[in-house]
Amino acid sequence: MKRFFRNNGLSVVTLGLFVLLWGAQALTGWQAYNEEAQEHDRAVLGLGAYLESGHFWEATGENWESEFLQMAAFVLLTARLYQRGSAESKPLPEDEQAPEPPPSGPPPGPVRRGGWAAQLYSHSLSLTLLLLFAASFVLHLLGGAAEYNREAAAHGQPAVSTLAFLGSAEFWHQSFQNWQSEFLAVGAMAVLTIFLRERGSAESKPVEAPHHHTGR
Known part of the structure; x- marks a missing residue:
């Protein structure tokens, strides 16, 4: 177990x-939802029902979506752009040294x-992050539409379609x-x-590295 935790x-x-x-x-979302429901004389939900609600999945999808967008953008932008002195940038072309020897052992199957x-594997990280972003975007959209329609019904307003909510x-x-x-x-980092x-x-340069040193 010690070795497993050290490695992972x-x-x-x-x-x-x-x-x-x-x-x-x-x-906490369940508690907040039920407190609001009680304030408006609406039925409260059990935890299981809350976990199926738009309120829960809207908040979850909304946050996952932004995180996966951040990581996908970070991977793609750092593959092409530089920032002198940043540990998050590749070394500038004029600062690059001779490439290090490849690691020992067989390369991945692809x-x-x-x-x-x-070719596909060489972009698999950004593609996977973009797919996770897209899935989270859909989760946010579906949960958000359900929550929007719940609020609309509580105020006697008509429901909207998922497509209409997408355009809202x-x-x-x-x-x-x-x-x-x-x-x-990302910019602050x-x-x-x-x-x-x-x-x-x-994620940091060596403590002794000068400010203009680029990359880790």
Whole structure:
């Protein structure tokens, strides 16, 4: 177990925190939903029913969508753009040294097969993140439409279709307020790593590295 945690500690801790905090989101969202329902003399929901509600899935999809957009954009942009001095950038072309020898061991299967499999695999990270973004976008849309129609029914207003909700200012306001914050975070990370350090972190340059040093 010690060796497993040493080799996989980052994923174990981050995914464990994800499960813990998603559970906390569900419980607090359930409480907030029922408090609002009681204030308006509407029926409260059990936890199981709440986990199937638009209120829960709208909030979940809205946040997952912005995170996967951030990571997909980060992967694609850092493949093509530079930021002098940033640990989040590849070294500038004039600063690149001789390439390091390839790691020992056999390459992944798609690389060994070559052709279209290798070509697809060479972009598999960004493609997968974009697919996860698209799935989360749909989850946000479906959950948001359900929640919008629940609110509309409570106020005696007609329901709207999922397509109509897609074209609404409400849906895009929810999306844009999350998307802008993700790009702010990426930009802040790119700039702050020029001047600041965190000893031992893979996201930081060495503490002794000059500010103009680019890459990790």
